[in-house]
Amino acid sequence: MHITKHLGIIGGNGWLGNAMALAAVERGLVSAGQVTLSSRSGSRGADPIAGATWTRDNAALASRADIIVLSVRPQQFPEVEIDASGKLVVSVMAGVSAATIAARTGASRIVRAMPNAAMEIRKSFTPWYATPTVSAEEKATLQVLFDACGEGAEVAEEWHVDYCAGLTGSGAAFPALLAQAMIAHAVAQGLPPDFAARAAKSVVAEASQLLGGPSGDPAQMIASMIGYQGTTAAALETMQAQGFMEAVAAGLDAALAKGRKMAAG
């Protein structure tokens, strides 16, 4: 699919904005000439995307673009002065509601998406919500764009995007926490730190790929390991008894609460 619209990314030098632009150009969804990127500082991020237009003027970007991506941090949004009336606005900002975006930009067609840092390696799971005013054709275009960055998944309710700031927006953070806990324990037992890091990362990043295969249902995998009654079962049952599930749930609740607080300003 080739997207015929002009894509403008405000914060196109940032982690997500730059990766999204690069993914769209690399996959041939748009040519670099169809992309305008902005930053305040004039910095061009990790990849300057040869052939793209760079500007420090968001108003000029907004008048040129058909699809405007807001990829600044939520606290930076009040500085973004654009007239996006008649444009499709896509926000990746955590905690900023479609109603707030509409009020601040004049846009009535708004999509909120929650990618994660794995966009850098085109493996972001990206839930997205579109206001009812967004057309089926525009939704199809955005699905292709998010798929170019990993996997897009439309959700029916806006608050699902807010919830996913914790669930998936966290990217590799929760696996990193698990790996860190495993490394800390192994090192405390006297294993060499380099070996412990290699071993834990291999399990968390490589062995976990079984979850993407035919035997990848998490609940079934845990049940079958517990049924085996070996060393893994001993570890799993102890982790569960020590509150593993409750700790994860409390963390996800905290992410949602923080997102709501950010949205309230």
Ligand SMILES: NC(=O)c1ccc[n+]([C@@H]2O[C@H](COP(=O)([O-])OP(=O)(O)OC[C@H]3O[C@@H](n4cnc5c(N)ncnc54)[C@H](OP(=O)(O)O)[C@@H]3O)[C@@H](O)[C@H]2O)c1
């Ligand atoms: N990173 C993640 O894993 C992740 C996950 C889910 C959602 N998000 C959301 O994605 C958004 C972007 O995150 P990020 O990690 O990509 O942040 P980031 O790396 O800090 O990128 C934001 C960029 O915006 C630029 N910027 C700030 N104000 C601007 C303005 N007024 N006009 C033009 N450019 C401006 C900044 O560059 P200058 O300072 O040079 O202007 C900065 O490079 C955030 O709202 C965040 O909530 C991020």
